[in-house]
Amino acid sequence: MASKLNTKMILKLTGALIALAFIGLAFTIWNTMREPTWGGDFNLVHRDQRWTFAQHAKGLNLLYIGYVKCPDVCPLSLSHSAEAFRELTVEEKERVRLTFVSVDASHDTATSVADYASQFFPSFVGLTGSENEIRKVVILFGASFVVDTDSKSYLGYSISHTDRLFFLNKKGIVIDSIPNPRSSADILNKIRSHL
């Protein structure tokens, strides 16, 4: 009798262990295959005040990372985004915001970034911060930038940076993105699909 019970117990334990092993294997495969989760809350400076994403988040949030003295890439992306925003209804505009984060901590002031962003569209928010704060935000979104010096250039430097428009939910998590955003129609469609 005791021997039968022991055998049943051993079988049950073995079954449970095999099931756990399968669950573990399945989780490992899923975790390896799934897209990484980027984004989250962050804290920078807007004009003369600290600006926390969570406190200002809309239902849908767009994020672009660049710098004010970028003469071509950033203005293109921001102007196409602005064109898309102009097509939105008043009600849609209430539910979405674009945030521009400058990676040029050495040259872009909080005022210049804010002025710059808002000229493309009044509700665009331009943010900056210390070099360390900016790096944290850039890493948070899986973006990157490199400052290249050029002593022969008038500015003396240029910054190559990720050219991607991120779409964030209310928690700042990246739910979608457009690389090289050069079509206002694509941006508009993407905004509407997430509103």
Place this chain on the structure above:
Amino acid sequence: MKAILAPALCLVSIFGSAAFAAPEAAIVTFTNARIIEPVKGANVTAAYAVIKNETGKPMTLVISQVAPFKAIEMHETYEKDEKMGMRRIENLTVAAHESFELKPGGNHLMLFDPSREVKAGEQIEATFIASGKTIKTNFKVVKRGEKMNDHDHH
């Protein structure tokens, strides 16, 4: 033929060796030459144009001056490691009878620190050195996204 050449001759000035000779044919023409109205907060802006080499030889073009900007550079846009960047180039070579477009997202002129406010609608003179000759042409200041007439030649 005269009717075709006349507008180009009026719009492009060439200051070669024969200062008082009859006007030479245009060696280079500019179409859609435009400067993007500078954005407040930034001290830089970009300029674009389609440049046509009207000669039978390759032409090396250098930007010399665009008053009232303190500095002007030719830049090329590149993509590396999923990042977009821009770098200064010394000059631009346009093949014989070919065109080269300075365009958004591609090669462009980068203009720094205007000494006065530059407003959409005004014409600004740009000076190039094309294979050793001084070429002056006008760029129209436009708001970004503003469409220009395709036949706006200089």
